[in-house]
Amino acid sequence: MTFKEKIYIPTILSGMSITFSHLFKKRATISYPEQKREFSPVYRGQHILKRDDEGRERCTACGLCAVACPAEAITMIAAERKKGEENLYREEKYAKKYEINMLRCIFCGLCEDACPKEAIFLTDRIVFPEDLRKNFIYGKDKLVETLENRIDVSLRQIKKYSIEK
Numbered sequence: 001m002t003f004k005e006k007i008y009i010p011t012i013l014s015g016m017s018i019t020f021s022h023l024f025k026k027r028a029t030i031s032y033p034e035q036k037r038e039f040s041p042v043y044r045g046q047h048i049l050k051r052d053d054e055g056r057e058r059c060t061a062c063g064l065c066a067v068a069c070p071a072e073a074i075t076m077i078a079a080e081r082k083k084g085e086e087n088l089y090r091e092e093k094y095a096k097k098y099e100i101n102m103l104r105c106i107f108c109g110l111c112e113d114a115c116p117k118e119a120i121f122l123t124d125r126i127v128f129p130e131d132l133r134k135n136f137i138y139g140k141d142k143l144v145e146t147l148e149n150r151i152d153v154s155l156r157q158i159k160k161y162s163i164e165k
């Protein structure tokens with residue numbers, strides 16, 4: 001070791017100068033959750049199963065989204081609409097059970113593209129962390145929009161943000 005290396009002080013001072021120089025730089029981090037970053041308009045987060053203007057579920061359990069999904073994240077069970085349920089389901093067939101495994105999902109949006117009924121969309125909502133793997137299986141209780149809290153998915157649909165040219 002050289003004399004300079006043996007006495008350590010220049011090296012310590014050099015390290016401290018680097019530390020202090022960072023005190024005056026703009027921070028790359030934010031204080032989440034008090035502060036939140038603005039998402040891109042094309043951000044694809046948690047899915048929503050939409051209702052129509054009359055509040056009926058749009059999904060007709062055709063299975064096209066499940067076929068299109070490269071991660072095999074979607075499963076469903078179809079059922080026939082019964083008499084008197086016309087106000088609940090738009091089509092004669094509906095998804096009695098509809099599940100997305102959020103641990104498998106890669107948020108590619110192919111399910112949204114494949115849907116002929118404009119029933120499934122990806123939104124700007126975050127899939128929250130969980131302790132148990134089973135909690136990442138999202139069923140209709142988490143996916144179907146409520147009548148009180150309709151989710152606006154129109155922003156990503158406008159041409160300006162469309163991926164298709």
Ligand code: SF4
Nearest residue numbers: 069105106108109111
């Ligand atoms: S976003 Fe992609 S990976 Fe996720 S459920 Fe839809 S098709 Fe599957």
Ligand code: SF4
Nearest residue numbers: 059060062063065115
């Ligand atoms: S979300 Fe769309 S593609 Fe998927 S089963 Fe329902 S109607 Fe078919």
